[in-house]
Structure formats: structure tokens, C-alpha cells
Amino acid sequence: MPWCIRSEIREISNQAQEIHDDIRNGQLLIHAHAQDGHTTVAVGTYLHRGGKSVYLHGEDHLRQVADTFDSPAKALLAFEKVHSAEMRPGPAPLTDTERAAIEARSVFDVTTAEPEPRPKPETVPVYLADAGDHDAxxxxxxxxxxxxxxxxxWSDDTTHAIHESQTLRIERVxxxxxxxxxxxxAAYETPVSDRTWHLTATGATPAPVLQNLLIHLADGDGWDAVIGAVDERTVTTATQPLTEAGWKHTLTGHGIRWTSPDGQAGVRFDPLTAQDPQNTATWTIWAGPDPDRPTWTITTSPHTPSSLLASLSEALAHETGTRQAQADREHGARLAASAPAAPAVTASRPTSRSH
Structure with missing residues (x-):
């Protein structure tokens, strides 16, 4: 870095150190690496920072984020397109500098018992992924x-994200x-009209699923409500990715259900409620051992755009996420069980603007 001034060198090195620490502490999961000339490149996904995926270039104090992606699938596809011949799974071998640093630290750890290694997060279907940080x-x-x-x-219990057109509103409690x-x-035909469709998601909904939803809303071309009665064509469009991925299609007392091959997730359409535009559960997306005891759910009204439902179906059928290893999940569950119950929060009309 001979062309950089001293402050720029420090900034680049600090960023490289942060990436190294995130990898070492299990916060940045590396999916694959490759040799690119005289240096190493890699692709991975953060388990925080909104779950973004990154393309890394360089080694040691020169490692940096060269590009970002919305999902692990997109990141891996772009990485494979450029580095298919040299691509190898998992993180790259340690560099000489990294090995030397480990040996130097070990000198001071001779009398200290080594802690048990933290289990690495596991890659799972997106519907089994951890909830992550919804606020981030x-x-x-x-x-x-x-x-x-x-x-x-006024109490800061609830945040609203309102589109400049005033016809799409997102509420986060x-x-x-x-x-x-x-x-x-919630979507509206005009800023002062009744709701045309709405959707809810519970607190344990995986971050990658919510990210897919927000990306679709930001695109701005999938807000239009289904006009008229929900017919067979609408249902087919919304669930085609599930059918193509081999999800089991059955008729139940509640309507039509599509169940994942592992039985851990499903999508249900209830035709009996589709006649009421304000019904909150014409479509139900869930994950868990039993649809009556779900880990998380997304419910939508009958006129929810079929393109939005198809986007969620595509994510459920093909995308992946990460979750803590079993021991960490059980420890977290015990802490949650022993903690006092959180007070109920009631959403209210937005009264103050943050910017």
C-alpha cells in the first residue's frame, strides 16, 4: 500500500482485522474460497448486520469486502461464475501470518485451560434459520x-416505515x-382509502425470510392487490415454486396445504376465508414440528399480491440460512425460559418523525 497515507493504512488494516475477527468468532460464515492470482478470494454470509452476503478479496491486513449480495444463493452464484475452476468449499487455509499469530498467542496460554471450541453455525433451509436481529x-x-x-x-416501542406514496406502510413492534x-x-389504493391487503409476521420469523419480503416491497412492482375473487390461477402462481420443488400437496379441513419434504414447514390456503378482504389468515406460512405449534408464522389477507407470495415460496423452496448449533440453541432456550415475560406492546398511531 505505498500509495496510501498513514491514516488510510490504519483504516484498511482495521477493516481487515474486523473481518478476521468475525470469521474467527463465527459471525461471518465462509461458504467457499478460491485462489485469484497471488491472493485469496472468498464468499460468506454475516450472521448479524442483516444477514448480508459478501465477496472477500485479499489476505491478512489487505483483506477487504469487494462486493455485497442480498442472499447466500446470489453470492455463491456470482462467485462460481468467476472462480468455478479454482473454487473450493469452506474457508481458505491459514496464511503464514495467521499461523504465526496463533503460535504467538499460545505462548501466553500455556497455563490457561483452553475453552471448548464454539460450535460452528450450521447451514439449513431458510425456514429453519435463526431469527437474527430484526431491528438491524x-x-x-x-x-x-x-x-x-x-x-x-412517542414511546419508541414501534417503528413505522412509510413509503413516500403513503400507500405502503411497514410496522415493526x-x-x-x-x-x-x-x-x-399494509397496502392501500390511495393514502386515505381502506386497506387493500395486509401481512403479519411473528417475532421468530427468520431474518432471511424477512429480508426477501423487504426486498420485494422495495422493488415497488409487487404491491398491486389481487382483484376480485382468489381463483385457481392465483393460487397456482403463488405456490408454483413449492410444487416444482416437490413440496407435498394435500387437502385438509382448513383448505389446501403444501408441506416441505422434511415436514418442517408449510404453506396453507384457506378458501373459506378468501371472500373477506380483511381476513388475516387466508394464507398462512409456518415452520416447526407441527402447524398447530409453529416456531414462526406469516399470515396474509386474501388479496395479497400473488407475486409477493410467489417470491416467498421461491425463498422457502430454494434458499438457505444459518442457525446456531444444537447446544447453543438449547442454552438460549433455557435462558429464555428463566427470563421474566416481556410486557405486552400495543401499536399506536405514529406521532413523531425521526428524520
């Missing part, structure tokens, strides 16, 4: 989409228990 996900969305204004209630509604999306 919303903050990232607002930072990158200036067409949405941020509003908060903070500190929500896993099985209660944490997100509500």
Missing part, C-alpha cells in the same frame, strides 16, 4: 431505501415475544 434488518432497509420514511411512536406479531405490512 429494518435499519439496513431504511438506510438503503430513501423512499421510505421512518416514524416512531420491538421487543416482541417469538410467537406474537412483530411485523405488519
Amino acid at each position: 434488518l429494518l435499519d439496513t432497509f431504511l438506510d438503503t431505501h430513501g423512499e421510505f420514511e421512518k416514524w416512531q411512536t 420491538h421487543e416482541t415475544p417469538a410467537h406474537e406479531t412483530a411485523w405488519t405490512v
Whole structure:
């Protein structure tokens, strides 16, 4: 870096150190690496920062984020397109500098018992992924989409993201228990008309699923409600990705259900409620061992755009996410069980504008 001034060298090195620490601490999961000339490149996904995927270039103090992606699938596809011949799974071998640093630290650890290694996060179907940080996900969305204004209630319990057209509104209720509604999306034909469709998601909904939803809303071309009665064509369009992925299609007392091959997730359409535009559960997306005891759910009204439902179906059928290893999940569950119950939060009309 002979062309950099001293402050720039420090900044580049600090960024490289942060990437190294995130990888070492299991916060940045590396999917694959490759040799690119005289240096190493890699692709991975953060388990925080909204779950973004990154393309890394360089080694040691020169490692940097060269590109970002919305999902691990897109990142891996772009990486394979450029480095298919040299691509190898997992992180790259340690560099000489990294090995030397480990040996230097070990000198001071001779009399200290080594802690048990932290289990690495596992890659799972997106519907089994951890909930992640929903607040960070919303903050990232607002930072990158200036067409949405941020509003908060007087108590700061609830944040509203309102599109500049005033016809799409996203409500995020903070500190929500896993099985209660944490997100509500509502669309309107005009700023003063009744709702045309709405959607809710519970607090344990995986961050990658919510990210897919927010990306679709930001595109701005999938808000139009289904006009008229929900017919067979609408249902087929919304669920075609599931059918093509081999999800089991059955008729139940509640309507039509599509179940994942592992039985851990499903999508249900209830035709009996499709006649009421304000019904909250014509479509239900869930994950868990039993649809009556779901880990998380998304419910939508009958006129929810079929393109939005198809986008969610595509994510459920093909995308992946990460979750903590079993031991960490059980420890987290015990802590949650012993913690006092969170107070109920009631959404109210936005009264103050943050920017």
C-alpha cells in the first residue's frame, strides 16, 4: 500500500482485522474460497448486520469486502461464475501470518485451560434459520431505501416505515415475544382509502425470510392487490415454486396445504376465508414440528399480491440460512425460559418523525 497515507493504512488494516475477527468468532460464515492470482478470494454470509452476503478479496491486513449480495444463493452464484475452476468449499487455509499469530498467542496460554471450541453455525433451509436481529434488518432497509420514511411512536416501542406514496406502510413492534406479531405490512389504493391487503409476521420469523419480503416491497412492482375473487390461477402462481420443488400437496379441513419434504414447514390456503378482504389468515406460512405449534408464522389477507407470495415460496423452496448449533440453541432456550415475560406492546398511531 505505498500509495496510501498513514491514516488510510490504519483504516484498511482495521477493516481487515474486523473481518478476521468475525470469521474467527463465527459471525461471518465462509461458504467457499478460491485462489485469484497471488491472493485469496472468498464468499460468506454475516450472521448479524442483516444477514448480508459478501465477496472477500485479499489476505491478512489487505483483506477487504469487494462486493455485497442480498442472499447466500446470489453470492455463491456470482462467485462460481468467476472462480468455478479454482473454487473450493469452506474457508481458505491459514496464511503464514495467521499461523504465526496463533503460535504467538499460545505462548501466553500455556497455563490457561483452553475453552471448548464454539460450535460452528450450521447451514439449513431458510425456514429453519435463526431469527437474527430484526431491528438491524429494518435499519439496513431504511438506510438503503430513501423512499421510505421512518416514524416512531412517542414511546419508541414501534417503528413505522412509510413509503413516500403513503400507500405502503411497514410496522415493526420491538421487543416482541417469538410467537406474537412483530411485523405488519399494509397496502392501500390511495393514502386515505381502506386497506387493500395486509401481512403479519411473528417475532421468530427468520431474518432471511424477512429480508426477501423487504426486498420485494422495495422493488415497488409487487404491491398491486389481487382483484376480485382468489381463483385457481392465483393460487397456482403463488405456490408454483413449492410444487416444482416437490413440496407435498394435500387437502385438509382448513383448505389446501403444501408441506416441505422434511415436514418442517408449510404453506396453507384457506378458501373459506378468501371472500373477506380483511381476513388475516387466508394464507398462512409456518415452520416447526407441527402447524398447530409453529416456531414462526406469516399470515396474509386474501388479496395479497400473488407475486409477493410467489417470491416467498421461491425463498422457502430454494434458499438457505444459518442457525446456531444444537447446544447453543438449547442454552438460549433455557435462558429464555428463566427470563421474566416481556410486557405486552400495543401499536399506536405514529406521532413523531425521526428524520
